[in-house]
Every structure is written in structure tokens, then in C-alpha cells.
Amino acid sequence: MATLSLQNVQKSYGGLQVLHGIDVELEDGGFLVLLGPSGCGKSTLLNLIAGLDDISAGDIRIDGRSVVELAPKDRNIAMVFQSYALYPTMTVERNIGFGLEMRGINGIERSAAVKKAADLLQISHLLDRRPANLSGGQRQRVAMGRAIVRNPDLFLFDEPLSNLDAKLRAEMRTEIKRLHGRLGTSVVYVTHDQIEAMTLGTKVAVMKGGYIQQFADPQTIYEKPANMFVAGFIGSPPMNFVTGTLTSDGRLARFEAPGVRVEAPMSSGEIFRAKAAVLGIRPEELKIADVTGSMLTGTIDVIEPTGPDTIVTVRVGDQAVVARLPSRFSSKAGDGVYLRAELAGLSLFDAVTEMRIQL
Amino acid sequence: MDTGSHLPKTGMIGELSETRYWIYLLLLPSLVIILLVIAYPTIYGMAISFREMRLTRPGLNGWVGFKHYLVMIDDPVFWVALKNTVLWVTFAVVLELGLGFIAATALNRNVPGTGIFAVLILVPYFLPNVVAGHMWALLLDPRLGVINDILVRIGILNSYKAWFADPNTALAATIFVEAWHGFPFFALLLLAGLKGIPQDLYKAAAVDGAGPIAEFRLITVPMLKSVIAAAVILRVISLVNSPDLLLILTGGGPGDATQVLSLYAFQTAYKDFNFGYASALSVVMFVILMVFAYAYIRLSKIGRE
Helix, strand or coil, X not given: CCCEEEEEEEEEECCEEEEEEEEEXXXXXXXXXXXXXXXXXXXXXXXXXXXXXXXXXXXXXXXCEECCCCCHHHCCEEEECCCCCCCCCCCHHHHHHHHHHHCCCCHHXXXXXXXXXXXXXXXXXXXXXXXXXXXXXXXXXXXXXXXXXXXXXXXXXXXXXXXXXXXHHHHXXXXXXXXXHHHCCEEEEEECCHHHHHHHCCEEEEEECCEEEEEECHHHHHHCCCEXXXXXXXXXXXXXXXXXXXXXXXXEEEEEECCEEEEEXXXXXXXXXXXXXXXXXXXXXXXXXXXXXXXEEEEEEEEEECCCEXXXXXXXXXXXXXXXXECCCCCCCCCEEEEECCHHHXXXXXXXXXXXXXX | CCHHHHCCCCHHHHHHCCCCHHHHHHHHHHHHHHHHHHHHHHXXXXXXXXXXXXXXXXXXXXXXXXXXXXXXXXXXXXXXXXXXXXXXXXHHHHHHHHHHHHHHHHHCCCCCCHHHHHHHHHHHHHCCHHHHHHHHHXXXXXXXXXXXHHHHHCCCCCCCCCCCCCXXXXXXXXXXXXXXXXXXXXHHHHHHHHHCCCHHHHXXXXXXXXXXXXXXXXXXXXXXXHHHHHHHXXXXXXXXXXXXXXXXXXXXXXXXXXXXXXXXXXXHHHCCCEHXXXXXXXXXXXXXXXXXXXXXXXXXXXXXX
């Protein structure tokens, strides 16, 4: 168990800077998710924490101790790879115990530790097999066994579930969460899957282009995204963006677009004069309303029932808005519809900078 | 499937291509060529190993059964050639594998500029055996050779040495030339193999605390096993069967110091015009190679993976 502190971490390859001053603090026993699309630098950052690549500037501290000068094996970390990276010629037992073997732990102690880890992951019956004779899910468990057997300060996961099918992925996600709760070891977890980020993380760092876009707990990231990139990356179906104008007198703000009118009290006191702005509404925040309480007025374009609820695309002015509505939905395409949402569930962004506007 | 009947008629070939006979028809041209240039000569060669067939003594021609094979048992040159073949092939392959591995590992580092080295390293392999042979014959020439000159100047040799004329150095010198000529073959195949090893394995080993030797032994070698096995088999077959380099460098001499089976068979056929005995020698080589390949594949266990 340990804290992790990244201070102004930078990485360049030749003239190409791929990480621009990353600052992250993770509490003891926390679960940090590095979330972002391909090429955002999240795996590079994980490799720097592991010591598999050299940092260009900044500092990495595990439990308050700088580790940038230490080799990967001396950082007391354990890593789980997307490809599992099991040694093909070794049995499962030796794969799991290999880290201990390399550290000179004797055979008896090693078998006991391997057995304990294997029991925890329910792979005791596989110990004599070789990786080639295991299924994807079993390999994943062996890879995790190899990590937990060492009892490290920090677990590093590099997209560990990406090679599994959807059902197994959900199972292993739950398993990882259970293991984290049981072992209490701090975790850094790289993924591009926002569901994994939301379900597992105590802290989420959303990354893009080598910068952290937002670093917060999952609920804050979901409810108060710092910018339009974060807002669009988290949530499925994604957040609706409606472009329009924002006007305020310092006490009341009004957002307007064809078919849209939202008024909200404000505390910042800022004055806006028909500022170009983007209103962000999550599909699940939208409800059917009557004329008087409506915020959006439009015509139903497409209705897609999914079972538990119905995804409805509504044409509002010349923009499309997607709403996730209850499955008992009686209207049909072409009908007019009024929609509303709680003010707390709305986000406003500057249309130029794409940053969140605090009212 | 009954889709065929709904398709528009495209003539006889169109209909034929829907049947399984089409496959045989497509295989036919290559089958004919293989039968003509490989199967027939091989079987004919085996057949004449049981016949007397000397162009110098046409009157003796006829079936002689196992005579050539029995003669071979008492033929001292055959046993010398067999021993030399084993030495020549073993040392050449070991050297080539070693040099190839070093070259492949270096090229796999992706250091800027290694692209040029990759091409340069392949140059020896691009040279035909005959050209490489003549080049090294000149380089190692006892009177004009630049290598003798260099070795004398830096004090390793007292005087110029006839490398290919001394029975003590001739075989070693030819092995050296062959290793130079053949190592790019291994470098190329091993480099392809190295590129195919997932980097995550090395990362996992670094985190687990495995040193470079453990990484090499537990990751690199096992992951390259199939490539190494295939390359060694191919190279052994090609070395056992090719007399050209030795023909140019030494012609099997001095005495029989560099005589190998392929060269002995070649000379028996085309110098002595004794095709019956030459065929018997070739059949023995064929059997030895078959046994080698089978044993090697079994021992290296590549069939199981």
C-alpha cells in the first residue's frame, strides 16, 4: 500500500513531446484510472511509472520516495499487460512465482505464495498448464496472479480487459474491483473504456494529446465535465451539444437557440451579451414535459427501443438532440414533443474555448 | 449450397470452376512440372544407383544390385567425405547461427542508421557461391592475398600461408568462408523472428527482475525456437547438397582434406563418369538428410507447438 505522486511529469521522444507536465496525486489504497483515446499518452505515463521508459522531466514518488532513478524491479510495483505477457515456456505456477524466483525467495515460501494467489483467483487447478493451453480469461487471471503474488506497493494495469469478449470483460471488471477492495493496494489503471473508468476508479484522469483534461472523482467528471472533450468522452449515448447564445444580467442567465430556451439563476455575477455558447445535456437527464415547463421544443425524428428504455432522436431547430426516455413511450416519429431537464444536470461551455462556464 | 443453379450460365469453365475437379485442374500444370523435373530424376537417380553406368566403360552397364553400396562401405574416401561433411556442416551452421544472432540482435535495436547495416550485412548472401568463392580464393591467396599481408604486418604470421593447401587449415579456412557467406541467412530469419516477439514479455521480465541472461534464456530463445529450427534445417540441407564453394576453393584437396559427400558424388559423376556409384552416394546423402531432419524436428519439439 502506498501513495503515488506525479509531479510535472514530462516525456519527449526527440523533438516530439508526448506528455506535458502531468500532475496527479493518488491516496493510499486509491484506484487511479488514466482514461483517454488512443495516442493520448496514458500508456506512456504508465510505462514511466513502471520505469520501463525514462522520464524527461519531473518526478514520480511512490510512498513519498522518488523512484525515477530506480529500475522497474526495484520500484516494488507489479504490472498486468493487455497481452497478458505470460512466459510461454513456463507453467502457470512458475509464471506466477517468477517474480519471487528472481528475488531469491525459496521454493517452499514461493509455492505457498503462489497457491494463495491462485486460490484467490480460482486458478489453482491450472497451475500445471502452460499459457498456450489456457483461455483468454484464464490467462488474464494468471497475469493478475503474477501481480498480486508479489504483494507490491502499487498495481499497474495496462488495458487489462481489452482482449476479452464483452461478457468476460464485465466479469473481470467486477473481479478487479473485488480484489482491490480485498487487498487494498493502490492501483493505476489505463483504459479507453469509460465504463471501466466510472465503475473502478476512485480518481479518474481524462487525458488527451499528452495533457490531463480533468482529474477528479468519477461522479464529478460525469456531472461537471471540465470541457467539451471530457463531456463527450464520458457517457453513452454521448452528451448532447446544442449551440446557441448565452445572455446574462449578473443574476439570471438565459441560453437560447431555435427551439431551446433555458433560464438559470447564477452566482458568479458575470455579464454575458449574446455570447456564443454550447449547452450540454445528457440524454438520460431529458424528460417529457408540457408546454409550460419545457426547455426544448422539437419533432421526433427516430425512436429506438432498447428494452429497458427508448432512445429518441428529436429535431430541435436545425440540431439533433438524443433523449433516453422510459420504455413506455407512446409517441411516434413526426410528433411534436416538449422536453425538460433539471438545471443541475446541465452543463454550459464556451463555444470558442470549449471550456466549462461556471454560472 | 444450391446457389449455383440460380447463377447465369458462364460457359463450360464457369461450370467447371464450381466443381472440385477445378482444384485438380489448377494443380495439374505444377504437378506435371514437379513430376518431370523432380520426381522423375529422383527416382531415376535411385534406380541407377543399382546399376553400373560408366560412360568410360559402356560395356559394363547393367543391373548390379547393392554392389555400389557394398563398395562404399570399404571406400576410405567415402568415410573421409562423410566425416568432413559432418564437420563442415556442423561448424559452419554453428558459426552462422552465432554470427546471425549477433547481427539480428544488433539490427533489432532500431538505432538510427541500422537500415544501412541491414543492407550491408545481407551483401554476402546476395553473392553467388561462385563469386564469393573466387573472391575469397584471391583474398587468401598464398602470394597475392591481402589477408596474408595484413596478418604478417600486424605480426600474427611470420610468413604468407597457403591456407587452402595445408591439410591442417584447409577445412577451417573453407568453414570460415562459408560462415561469412551464409550468416546473413540466419540474421535475416532471426531478425524477423525477433520482431515477432511481443515487447510486453520483456517489460514483464523487467518488472519481475529478470536480468538480460534470464530474458535471453526464458523469452528470446523459446520464442525463436521454431525459426531457429526451420533455419537450421534449411541451411543444413543446402550445405550438405552444395559442392560449389568447396569445388572452387579446394576441389576437395589437399588430398581429401576438404572432400565432402556432395563434392565426391559430383566428381565421381562428372570427372570419373561413374554415374552408378555417384547415384549411390547421392542416395546415401538423401537418407542421411531425411534422418537428420526427422530427428531434429522431433528433438526440437517444434511439431508440438
